[in-house]
Amino acid sequence: MSGHASNYQPKSAFGKWFHERLPIMDMVQGQALDFPTPKNLNYFWTFGGILAVMLVIQIVTGVVLVMHYTPHVDMAFNSVEHIMRDVNSGWLLRYMHANGASMFFIAVYIHMFRGMYYGSYKAPREVLWMIGVLIYLVMMATAFMGYVLPWGQMSFWGAKVITNLFSAIPFVGDSLTTMLWGGYSVDNPTLNRFFSLHYLLPFVIAGLVVLHIWALHVVGNNNPTGVSVKSPQDTVPFSPYYTVKDAFAIVIFLMFYAAWVFFAPNYLGHAINYQEANPLVTPAHIVPEWYYLPFYAILRAIPDKLGGVIAMFGSILILFALPWLDTSKVRSGNYRPIFKQFFWLFVLNCIILGFAGSGAPDNYFLSHEAAPPDQWALTYKLVGQISTAYYFAHFLVILPLLGLLETPKPLPASISDAVLAKNHPSTVAVPAE
Amino acid sequence: MSTAEHAETNRRDFLYIATGSVAAVGAALAVWPFINQMNPDASVLALASVEVDLAPIAEGQEITIKWRGNPVFIRHRLPAEIEAAGKVAVSDLKDPLARNANLPDGDPATGANRVVGGKEQYLVMMGVCTHLGCVPIGNEGEYAVVEGNVKHGGWFCPCHGSNYDTAGRIRKGPAPENLHIPQYAYLSDTKIRIG
Numbered sequence: 001m002s003g004h005a006s007n008y009q010p011k012s013a014f015g016k017w018f019h020e021r022l023p024i025m026d027m028v029q030g031q032a033l034d035f036p037t038p039k040n041l042n043y044f045w046t047f048g049g050i051l052a053v054m055l056v057i058q059i060v061t062g063v064v065l066v067m068h069y070t071p072h073v074d075m076a077f078n079s080v081e082h083i084m085r086d087v088n089s090g091w092l093l094r095y096m097h098a099n100g101a102s103m104f105f106i107a108v109y110i111h112m113f114r115g116m117y118y119g120s121y122k123a124p125r126e127v128l129w130m131i132g133v134l135i136y137l138v139m140m141a142t143a144f145m146g147y148v149l150p151w152g153q154m155s156f157w158g159a160k161v162i163t164n165l166f167s168a169i170p171f172v173g174d175s176l177t178t179m180l181w182g183g184y185s186v187d188n189p190t191l192n193r194f195f196s197l198h199y200l201l202p203f204v205i206a207g208l209v210v211l212h213i214w215a216l217h218v219v220g221n222n223n224p225t226g227v228s229v230k231s232p233q234d235t236v237p238f239s240p241y242y243t244v245k246d247a248f249a250i251v252i253f254l255m256f257y258a259a260w261v262f263f264a265p266n267y268l269g270h271a272i273n274y275q276e277a278n279p280l281v282t283p284a285h286i287v288p289e290w291y292y293l294p295f296y297a298i299l300r301a302i303p304d305k306l307g308g309v310i311a312m313f314g315s316i317l318i319l320f321a322l323p324w325l326d327t328s329k330v331r332s333g334n335y336r337p338i339f340k341q342f343f344w345l346f347v348l349n350c351i352i353l354g355f356a357g358s359g360a361p362d363n364y365f366l367s368h369e370a371a372p373p374d375q376w377a378l379t380y381k382l383v384g385q386i387s388t389a390y391y392f393a394h395f396l397v398i399l400p401l402l403g404l405l406e407t408p409k410p411l412p413a414s415i416s417d418a419v420l421a422k423n424h425p426s427t428v429a430v431p432a433e
Numbered sequence: 434m435s436t437a438e439h440a441e442t443n444r445r446d447f448l449y450i451a452t453g454s455v456a457a458v459g460a461a462l463a464v465w466p467f468i469n470q471m472n473p474d475a476s477v478l479a480l481a482s483v484e485v486d487l488a489p490i491a492e493g494q495e496i497t498i499k500w501r502g503n504p505v506f507i508r509h510r511l512p513a514e515i516e517a518a519g520k521v522a523v524s525d526l527k528d529p530l531a532r533n534a535n536l537p538d539g540d541p542a543t544g545a546n547r548v549v550g551g552k553e554q555y556l557v558m559m560g561v562c563t564h565l566g567c568v569p570i571g572n573e574g575e576y577a578v579v580e581g582n583v584k585h586g587g588w589f590c591p592c593h594g595s596n597y598d599t600a601g602r603i604r605k606g607p608a609p610e611n612l613h614i615p616q617y618a619y620l621s622d623t624k625i626r627i628g
Contacts, residue, residue: 157567157592160565160566160567161565161566161567161592163566164564164565164566165565167566178472178473179468179471179472180471181473182471182472182473182474182477183473183477183501183502184473184477184501184502184503185501185502185503185561185566186502187477187502189473189474189477193471279499279502279503279504280497280499280504280560280568281568282567282568282590282591282592283591284591285591286567286591286592300593300607303607304607304609305564305565305607305608305609308607360594361593361594362594
């Protein structure tokens with residue numbers, strides 16, 4: 001890793017001996033303890049650390065759950081019930097893992113929106129951002145395959161619908177789907193390979209996280225002003241300043257997580273997944289987990305099968321192009337008065353997309369009542385279509401134009417100036433009131 | 434690099450490229466078993482046919498059997514359902530192809546082409562929506578034959594709202610194709626083998 005030279009000095013004879021053979025403590029000191037970090041990072045910057053903790057929790061709970069789980073269509077569902085009823089603390093481990101996935105996504109969405117608001121994807125952090133998008137994609141694949149493993153009704157039908165997306169690909173679609181399934185339907189071979197990959201991918205994520213942090217440490221942290229670090233006065237060492245700040249945020253986040261695990265462990269799931277998978281009966285209403293709902297809404301918004309699939313994947317892949325779609329040179333939304341409003345509109349739109357993906361397409365929006373066919377009505381589908389159009393417009397029209405049309409506010413000369421201006425608005429002493 | 438230098442290193446370049454090509458081909462060949470293992474295995478292929486006795490299925494009744502892990506609908510249709518299916522012009526269909534594995538690929542989706550051997554009373558088709566693979570619900574949807582407040586025939590997919598008519602042809606909704614008809618043959622008047 002580059003970006004900061006360490007002044008690590010081994011203190012003991014063994015330390016010196018080891019350092020000459022593997023300078024790992026040098027790296028720890030340079031990259032983790034002494035790493036110069038902008039002094040004005042707010043709590044939105046703690047979500048990277050929170051995500052690292054969530055990844056570790058998912059891997060640890062996952063590894064122990066595998067000790068009791070059986071990946072076979074005849075036994076998978078029962079082995080999950082066995083974990084819930086018989087295995088010591090099995091209920092806790094499973095609830096931690098299942099809710100951990102949701103917490104992971106909450107944290108990653110905040111982390112991504114943070115990057116979008118403060119322009120953390122802009123030069124020189126494009127590669128850092130793109131590795132992040134890649135991590136998010138692998139996360140989605142991992143979570144999807146994990147949800148199939150309990151082999152409930154929603155597991156099965158979710159798997160069937162999502163793998164069927166690939167059948168929309170012209171010419172090779174059907175053979176590709178058969179290959180993904182290892183048969184003519186989602187069945188035992190499918191469950192086995194999903195299990196294998198669900199175990200593998202978290203370690204791939206861990207590898208990508210190393211690259212993500214490496215890329216971060218080459219260019220350094222962005223910060224709420226978006227102004228680059230100009231002098232050592234703009235920074236503080238990562239430890240203890242940010243190890244403590246991150247640790248505090250992690251504890252708060254873990255409390256939030258524990259509240260779900262202990263008081264509403266099934267709230268984010270679907271009751272019908274406690275019914276064993278039945279390949280002959282589709283549940284009346286299939287929905288993915290909450291963290292996929294916006295993308296599900298985009299899929300359903302396009303009336304054509306292939307078009308829907310392209311729009312859905314496009315909605316994620318467009319994030320790779322974000323550094324070049326945003327034409328503004330100013331990073332932080334704090335200094336972009338119009339962008340700031342569009343940013344919050346975009347966040348709101350993503351939430352609306354989530355709701356649009358949650359109901360039956362032809363029901364009135366936010367209702368269980370079916371709308372009359374062949375007549376205008378504000379249905380889940382229509383709301384999804386409007387929101388999908390806005391989602392793409394944000395990236396393809398609003399961001400490119402805003403950078404050219406908007407007049408940003410004046411930027412502070414440096415991070416230190418911004419911090420001083422905030423805490424001491426005037427150098428002249430103000431009399432106490 | 435100048436052309437003169439290039440001429441000097443020509444032979445070595447050739448060797449590098451030739452060696453590299455052989456290695457690339459070898460690597461590609463070595464990858465194949467790792468991909469091919471994902472295809473249906475021998476035990477999955479071995480389950481590829483099933484025999485069904487149609488005699489116990491009463492008129493207007495439908496059974497669902499499992500074949501290759503998927504549901505197959507076998508419906509003993511009422512004359513009204515057959516008539517309704519026969520009346521539709523192929524040009525009015527969303528998918529004009531028969532999608533019948535027992536007929537040549539390009540055949541039109543007429544009522545008669547949706548069954549085998551002219552036995553229009555028995556409709557045999559995959560219970561797999563051609564949109565994203567859900568199982569459609571029978572005697573439902575906008576294209577069923579309605580008698581009073583009872584619906585006969587017709588299918589409706591609960592996932593994304595595809596409507597199929599009394600011959601299992603897509604009429605409305607996101608599904609691109611008619612419900613597929615598997616390969617099957619009559620062993621006797623009332624017995625079929627699927628697959």
